[in-house]
Amino acid sequence: MKRIASFCVDHTRLPRGMYTSRVDGDVITYDIRMKVPNKGDYLENGTLHTLEHLFATYARNSSDGEKVIYVGPMGCRTGFYLLVRDTLSPSDAIRLVQESFAFIASYEGEIPGAREEECGNYREQNLPGARHEAAAMLSVLKEWKADQLNYPAYL
Numbered sequence: 001m002k003r004i005a006s007f008c009v010d011h012t013r014l015p016r017g018m019y020t021s022r023v024d025g026d027v028i029t030y031d032i033r034m035k036v037p038n039k040g041d042y043l044e045n046g047t048l049h050t051l052e053h054l055f056a057t058y059a060r061n062s063s064d065g066e067k068v069i070y071v072g073p074m075g076c077r078t079g080f081y082l083l084v085r086d087t088l089s090p091s092d093a094i095r096l097v098q099e100s101f102a103f104i105a106s107y108e109g110e111i112p113g114a115r116e117e118e119c120g121n122y123r124e125q126n127l128p129g130a131r132h133e134a135a136a137m138l139s140v141l142k143e144w145k146a147d148q149l150n151y152p153a154y155l
Helices: 045-061 090-105 127-141
Strands: 017-024 027-033 068-073 079-085
Touching: 017 090, 017 127, 027 090, 045 068, 045 079, 045 090, 045 127, 079 090, 090 127
Parallel strands: none
Antiparallel strands: 017 027, 027 079, 068 079
């Protein structure tokens, strides 16, 4: 079988950040890499789950919500994929992620969609962990610009 594009990125050298993973017609997939791959530091399951609920809720309710197709975690627990329509500019995609993580970093209250009737694993949540990881990622993305969305050339 043909290797998929994301497996062609050298994960032994991939730094934290936000990258354009692929473009499929009018859909852009962003790789939001919160952890350096294969270093033993991964997003804890409850933290990842809470990040997913809050990130997806914020992004889909933002002024750009109609351009958001999907927000979901990577199976390797090192980050998230954000799929958007190409009508959302790269700079606006960065801003949306920055705003989403700022929202998560300061979030208090009930986690959206985390009731038994709404979620298949509603008990496994970690709001303090999600807040911590969102704040840590904000420091990485603070000055991120559209010209940084390409994977580093050495990958």
